[in-house]
Amino acid sequence: MKTKHKLTPLPFTPTPTPTHIMGILLICFIFSITNSFVIAQDDAVPAKSFPVFTPEDNFLIDCGATSSVTLPGNKAFQPDQNTAKYLSYTGKDIQACASDKVNVPSTLYVNAKIFTTEAIYTFHASTSGLHWIRLHFFPFKYEEYDLKTAKFSVKTDSLVLVRDFQIGKDEAIVKEFVVNVTSERFAIKFEPAQGSVAFVNAIEFVTVPAKMLDYSVPVLFPVSQRFDLSKTNFQTMYRLNVGGPALDSTNDTLGRNWMSDNQFRNNATGAEVSTQASAINYLKSSGGSPLIAPPTVYSSAVKMADSETTIANFNISWSMDIDTVYPHLIRLHFCDIISKALNELYFNVYINDKMAISGLDLSSLTNHLSTAFYKDFVVDSSMVSNPLVVRVSPVNDVQGFRNAILNGLEVFRMNNSVGSLDGEYGVDGQKQSGPSKTVAYVGFAMMFGAFVGLGAMAVKWQKRPQDWQKRNSFSSWLLPVHAGDSTFMSSSSRSKSQFFSSKNMGLGQYFSFAELSDATRNWEPSEIIGVGGFGNVYYGELDDGTKVAVKRGNPQSEQGINEFQTEIQMLSKLRHRHLVSLIGYCDESAEMILVYEFMQNGPLRDHLYGKNMPPLSWKQRLDICIGAARGLHYLHTGASTGIIHRDVKTTNILLDENFVAKMADFGLSKDGPTTEQTHVSTAVKGSFGYLDPEYFRKQQLTDKSDVYSFGVVLLEALCARPAINPSLPREQVNLAEWAMQWKRKGLLDKIIDPTLVGHIDPESMKKFAEATEKCLAEYGVDRPTMGDVLWNLEYALQMQEASLQGKTEDIDNKAIVAPIPPPTVAHANVSNDNKHISSPQQHTNPTEVQPIDDKSGTFAQFEPINGR
Structure with missing residues (x-):
C-alpha cells in the first residue's frame, strides 16, 4: 500500500535562499525515492508497464475477399484468394459478396466463402500450446443461397467445434474457441449437412499468451480437487464486463469482445461503479497482467445497492444458460475500486448457491486498492442445475463493512470425453457413454x-x-x-x-x-x-x-x-x-x-513482552483487540447455539502479515447452551490467569466465560505483562487482580506499558479501562456481551484517532505511531509440560528453534497455528 505523505508548507519567503531551495529539492528527492520503494514493494504496476503481446502465430483471413481489410485495432485480415495455399477444397469455388452492404455490421462481413462439399483450412503453427480460433459468421442472402438456413459442422482433426450449426437470423456471430495445438499442422474442416452448404466470413488462428491459463485449477464441486487442463479445449460462452459497457476487440489487446452484464444481472440489488482505467494496477509477482483482462474491465464493477442492509442473504447475482452436459471453466475478475482504505471489503462468492470463495479479502491478496485479481474454477455442470448462477454477498458480520463486488465474469465450455464441444459424438463418430469425464x-x-x-x-x-x-x-x-x-x-x-x-x-x-x-x-x-x-x-x-x-x-x-x-x-x-x-x-x-x-507474525503475546520485538502502538493494540473481539463475537452469535472458545488468551490470538488478528485453537471449544439452557455443565479446562472464577467454582460454562478471559487479554495489551507471573511479589502475580486494584484507585495509568506513556488519549484510556473492568466482573450476569465489548473498543479507537487530528506529521511519527514490526519468525506456544518453543529473531536459519521457560502456569493448552 502506498504511503500517504503530508509535506509541511515552508514559511513564505520573498527571496528563496539556497538553503530553502536545497531543502525543497531534498524533500522532493526523498518523496520520489519513498514512492519508488513502496511501488517496488507492492509490485503493483499500471497496464502501460507491460509490453504489448505479439503472437507468434497470427493468421487473420477475410474469406471470400479480393483485397485486404484492416479493422480498428490494426487487425489486418488478408483476402481469401491470397490464402489459397491454406485451403484444400474440391467443390465449386463460391466467393460471395453481400449485395446489401449498408446493413452489414462490419466490412469483415461483406464477403464470405461458401462450400458445397468438405473444405479444409490448414495452418502451420510455429508454436505448440493454446491457440484461439475465432470463426466469424454473417448470413447475408447470396443468389440462390440463403445463408440463414445453411446447416453445417466445423471440426478439427480431434475436436468437434460446432455440429449442425444454423444461424437462422440476421445477425453476426463470432464463435470463439481455445484449442490445444500439439502438432505443426492444424486443420479446420467445414462439413455441409446433406442438401445444404457451409460458409464462413472470416477466420482467426492466433497464439494465446502462455500466462493466460493455469493448467491446474481447483474443481469447485462435487469435490474440491485440482483439475489438469493441459489437454482440455474450450469454447467461450460468456465474457461479461460487469458494471460497464460492451467492449469490442479494439478495447482489448488480445482482440476479445466483452458483453455488458445488464441482461444477465439481477438489477434490483446492484449498483454500477467505475473509475479511470489508468488507475488500475496489476501484480506482476502473481502473474497478473492486462493479458488476463484489460484495465477497462477492472475499472468498472457492480457493488451492493445498499451496503447498510441487515438482510443476511442480500446479494447480487448473474444468471447464464449453460448446457449441463459439459464441464465449465469459470473465471471471476475482482478489483477493489470502491474502498477508501485497505481491509474494508470482505465478502463471499457463490456458484449455484455453493460456496466458491469464503471471505474474499482483496486487501490481503493484493495489498493494494484498484489492483486486479482473478480466480478460476472448474465446475462439473452436470452436478448443478441450469442456469448457472454466480452471486456475491457480504460476509454475515454486522460490525464489518458490508459490501461485495464483481468486475468481470467469463464462462468457458470444456470439451467432453469424446473430444466434442457440441454434441455427444466425437470426430470419429464415437458416442459419449455415461457421464462426462469429470x-x-x-x-x-x-x-x-x-x-x-x-x-x-x-x-x-x-x-x-x-x-x-x-x-x-x-x-x-x-x-x-x-x-x-x-x-x-x-x-x-x-x-x-x-x-x-x-x-x-x-x-x-x-x-x-x-x-x-x-x-x-x-x-x-x-x-x-x-x-x-x-x-x-x-x-x-x-x-x-x-x-x-x-x-x-x-x-x-x-x-x-x-x-x-x-x-x-x-x-x-x-x-x-x-x-x-x-x-x-x-x-x-x-x-x-x-x-x-x-500466520506470519505469530501470537499477540510475543509482540507484547518477552521477545524484544518493536513495541506496538496504542492504535495497533486497539485494532488487534477489536479484530479478536469480532472473531469471538462471531463465535458467540454466528452459529445456531453459539460456540464458546474456552481458551481465550494472547497466545491464541494470531497475527497475519498485515497484523490482522485471528482467533485460533478450538480444541477446547464447546457448543453454547440451547435456548432452554443457561449454561453448559462441563469439566473446567483452560489456562490459569484467564479462567472465569464463576466457571471455576460451579463448572458451568457460558459465553461470559470467554468475556472474562478476554478482559485479561485487554489488560495484557495495556500492561505488556503475563496474566500469571510467579516471579513477582504475591500481590502482583495475578494480572487481573492486581490491575483492578489500581483501577479502583483510579491509577491504572500507573502500571501501563512504559512505551505507551504519553501516547494514549485519556478518554480512549478511560473507555478501554471501563470495558476491561466490566469484562472482569465476578459474576457472568454482570459482564457485557462480546458485542458490547466490541462497541466500546471501537469507541476507544475513535477517540484515540480523534485526538491525533490536527497534530503535525512530525509529532505523529515521533510520539504516537510506533514503528510497525517487520515480518518475523514465529513463536510457538505453550505445551502441557510448560515448555515454550520459539524461533529467534533475525536468525540466519529461520527454522532453528530453542526452548525457553514459560512462567505462565498454564494447563490444557494447545495452539493449532503460530506465525513464523
Missing part, C-alpha cells in the same frame, strides 16, 4: 475414497485406547459428532491434493502424507512451531510456495483425538476473517493431520 472421475474417486476410508478408519480404530469403544459407540476423528450429512474421506491413488468430504465438512484440500513430509522437510524437528497433547505443529511450505502450519496428531493420544475431533467440528462450520482458517487435511493410514493458514 463426473466419471469424481464418481470413481468418491467410491474409491469411501472404501479406502473405511479401511483407514478400521486401522485407526484398533489403535485407540482400550476404553474408547465403551465411551464412543461409533466415532472417528474424521466423523465428527455432527457429521450426519457428511461423506467418508480418505486418500486416493492420485498424488495431487484431493478432497472427498461433503460441503458441510469444510475440511478443504486433501494432502498426501508425502506432500506434507516434503513441506515440513520430512518432519524436521527444527520446523516444530507448537506442541501439545495432540502432537506437534510444524511449519511447512507447499510446492506452490504457500506457507502453512501442519498439525500432526498422535493417534495413540486420547487427548489428541478429542482435540482433533473438536477442532474439526468447529472449523467445519466456521468461516470468518478473524478466525484462523483450515486449509486441508491428510488421513493416510493412522495419520491425523490438519493444515492451517500460516
Whole structure:
C-alpha cells in the first residue's frame, strides 16, 4: 500500500535562499525515492508497464475477399484468394459478396466463402500450446443461397467445434474457441449437412499468451480437487464486463469482445461503479497482467445497492444458460475500486448457491486498492442445475463493512470425453457413454475414497485406547459428532491434493502424507512451531510456495483425538476473517493431520513482552483487540447455539502479515447452551490467569466465560505483562487482580506499558479501562456481551484517532505511531509440560528453534497455528 505523505508548507519567503531551495529539492528527492520503494514493494504496476503481446502465430483471413481489410485495432485480415495455399477444397469455388452492404455490421462481413462439399483450412503453427480460433459468421442472402438456413459442422482433426450449426437470423456471430495445438499442422474442416452448404466470413488462428491459463485449477464441486487442463479445449460462452459497457476487440489487446452484464444481472440489488482505467494496477509477482483482462474491465464493477442492509442473504447475482452436459471453466475478475482504505471489503462468492470463495479479502491478496485479481474454477455442470448462477454477498458480520463486488465474469465450455464441444459424438463418430469425464472421475474417486476410508478408519480404530469403544459407540476423528450429512474421506491413488468430504465438512484440500513430509522437510524437528497433547505443529511450505502450519496428531493420544475431533467440528462450520482458517487435511493410514493458514507474525503475546520485538502502538493494540473481539463475537452469535472458545488468551490470538488478528485453537471449544439452557455443565479446562472464577467454582460454562478471559487479554495489551507471573511479589502475580486494584484507585495509568506513556488519549484510556473492568466482573450476569465489548473498543479507537487530528506529521511519527514490526519468525506456544518453543529473531536459519521457560502456569493448552 502506498504511503500517504503530508509535506509541511515552508514559511513564505520573498527571496528563496539556497538553503530553502536545497531543502525543497531534498524533500522532493526523498518523496520520489519513498514512492519508488513502496511501488517496488507492492509490485503493483499500471497496464502501460507491460509490453504489448505479439503472437507468434497470427493468421487473420477475410474469406471470400479480393483485397485486404484492416479493422480498428490494426487487425489486418488478408483476402481469401491470397490464402489459397491454406485451403484444400474440391467443390465449386463460391466467393460471395453481400449485395446489401449498408446493413452489414462490419466490412469483415461483406464477403464470405461458401462450400458445397468438405473444405479444409490448414495452418502451420510455429508454436505448440493454446491457440484461439475465432470463426466469424454473417448470413447475408447470396443468389440462390440463403445463408440463414445453411446447416453445417466445423471440426478439427480431434475436436468437434460446432455440429449442425444454423444461424437462422440476421445477425453476426463470432464463435470463439481455445484449442490445444500439439502438432505443426492444424486443420479446420467445414462439413455441409446433406442438401445444404457451409460458409464462413472470416477466420482467426492466433497464439494465446502462455500466462493466460493455469493448467491446474481447483474443481469447485462435487469435490474440491485440482483439475489438469493441459489437454482440455474450450469454447467461450460468456465474457461479461460487469458494471460497464460492451467492449469490442479494439478495447482489448488480445482482440476479445466483452458483453455488458445488464441482461444477465439481477438489477434490483446492484449498483454500477467505475473509475479511470489508468488507475488500475496489476501484480506482476502473481502473474497478473492486462493479458488476463484489460484495465477497462477492472475499472468498472457492480457493488451492493445498499451496503447498510441487515438482510443476511442480500446479494447480487448473474444468471447464464449453460448446457449441463459439459464441464465449465469459470473465471471471476475482482478489483477493489470502491474502498477508501485497505481491509474494508470482505465478502463471499457463490456458484449455484455453493460456496466458491469464503471471505474474499482483496486487501490481503493484493495489498493494494484498484489492483486486479482473478480466480478460476472448474465446475462439473452436470452436478448443478441450469442456469448457472454466480452471486456475491457480504460476509454475515454486522460490525464489518458490508459490501461485495464483481468486475468481470467469463464462462468457458470444456470439451467432453469424446473430444466434442457440441454434441455427444466425437470426430470419429464415437458416442459419449455415461457421464462426462469429470463426473466419471469424481464418481470413481468418491467410491474409491469411501472404501479406502473405511479401511483407514478400521486401522485407526484398533489403535485407540482400550476404553474408547465403551465411551464412543461409533466415532472417528474424521466423523465428527455432527457429521450426519457428511461423506467418508480418505486418500486416493492420485498424488495431487484431493478432497472427498461433503460441503458441510469444510475440511478443504486433501494432502498426501508425502506432500506434507516434503513441506515440513520430512518432519524436521527444527520446523516444530507448537506442541501439545495432540502432537506437534510444524511449519511447512507447499510446492506452490504457500506457507502453512501442519498439525500432526498422535493417534495413540486420547487427548489428541478429542482435540482433533473438536477442532474439526468447529472449523467445519466456521468461516470468518478473524478466525484462523483450515486449509486441508491428510488421513493416510493412522495419520491425523490438519493444515492451517500460516500466520506470519505469530501470537499477540510475543509482540507484547518477552521477545524484544518493536513495541506496538496504542492504535495497533486497539485494532488487534477489536479484530479478536469480532472473531469471538462471531463465535458467540454466528452459529445456531453459539460456540464458546474456552481458551481465550494472547497466545491464541494470531497475527497475519498485515497484523490482522485471528482467533485460533478450538480444541477446547464447546457448543453454547440451547435456548432452554443457561449454561453448559462441563469439566473446567483452560489456562490459569484467564479462567472465569464463576466457571471455576460451579463448572458451568457460558459465553461470559470467554468475556472474562478476554478482559485479561485487554489488560495484557495495556500492561505488556503475563496474566500469571510467579516471579513477582504475591500481590502482583495475578494480572487481573492486581490491575483492578489500581483501577479502583483510579491509577491504572500507573502500571501501563512504559512505551505507551504519553501516547494514549485519556478518554480512549478511560473507555478501554471501563470495558476491561466490566469484562472482569465476578459474576457472568454482570459482564457485557462480546458485542458490547466490541462497541466500546471501537469507541476507544475513535477517540484515540480523534485526538491525533490536527497534530503535525512530525509529532505523529515521533510520539504516537510506533514503528510497525517487520515480518518475523514465529513463536510457538505453550505445551502441557510448560515448555515454550520459539524461533529467534533475525536468525540466519529461520527454522532453528530453542526452548525457553514459560512462567505462565498454564494447563490444557494447545495452539493449532503460530506465525513464523
